[in-house]
Amino acid sequence: MAQKNDNPNYKIVAENRRARRDYEVGDDVECGVALMGSEVKSLREGGANIADSYAEVKGGELWLVNGYIAPYKPAVTWGHEERRRRKLLASKREIARMWNATQREGMTLVPLVLYFNHKGIAKLKIGIAKGRRAPDKREAVAKRDWERQKSRLLKERG
Numbered sequence: 001m002a003q004k005n006d007n008p009n010y011k012i013v014a015e016n017r018r019a020r021r022d023y024e025v026g027d028d029v030e031c032g033v034a035l036m037g038s039e040v041k042s043l044r045e046g047g048a049n050i051a052d053s054y055a056e057v058k059g060g061e062l063w064l065v066n067g068y069i070a071p072y073k074p075a076v077t078w079g080h081e082e083r084r085r086r087k088l089l090a091s092k093r094e095i096a097r098m099w100n101a102t103q104r105e106g107m108t109l110v111p112l113v114l115y116f117n118h119k120g121i122a123k124l125k126i127g128i129a130k131g132r133r134a135p136d137k138r139e140a141v142a143k144r145d146w147e148r149q150k151s152r153l154l155k156e157r158g
Contacts, residue, residue: 009120012113014048019110021137023129028112029098031062032089033122038075043122045072048114055088055109055126057099062088064111064124088124101128 019025035043042048047070055064064086071079090098101107113125132140 007118009116010118011044012115013043013046013122014050014114016050016053016110016112018051019112019127019129021140022132023108023110023127024132024136025110025112025127025129026107028125028127029090029094031094031124031126033064033114033124034087034089035069035122036080038072038078038080039069040122041075042070042072042080043114043116045070047072050111050114050124053111055098055111057095057102057109060092060095062090062095062098062109064088067111067114088126098126098128106130 049068050064053064053067055062057063066083067086068082069080071082098109102109107128107130110127110129111124112127115123115125117123
């Protein structure tokens with residue numbers, strides 16, 4: 001994924017590329033992430049993975065579960081736990097909407113992108129998604145391939 005702008009603070013740290021393939025993402029929400037100092041330093045070096053993680057609403061709070069942030073070498077003594085549950089910061093209205101989607105509608109909260117915004121603050125984009133079955137995945141791949149082929153044909157003619 002290309003960078004949005006020329007701002008030196010904007011940086012994509014981790015991206016969940018399989019999410020759009022395995023899930024049909026309907027809506028997405030930008031959340032802040034409550035991090036320790038060593039976690040922020042590790043993220044600045046690019047040491048993160050959100051491919052196997054998910055988000056959940058528990059006790060009226062939003063949590064990132066199983067997100068990996070590599071240990072920061074200079075902070076070995078007072079470092080952080082790599083796969084700890086991290087609190088996500090969102091408004092009460094958004095949390096209520098996500099709880100409603102997961103509990104009543106059977107949706108899943110999937111992390112899409114972990115990045116530093118233009119102000120240099122760590123943000124996580126979460127997608128409210130519904131899981132795809134194997135035939136749906138094949139159909140989506142066929143549709144994407146047809147769109148590519150169609151655009152190539154139009155380029156050749158035009």
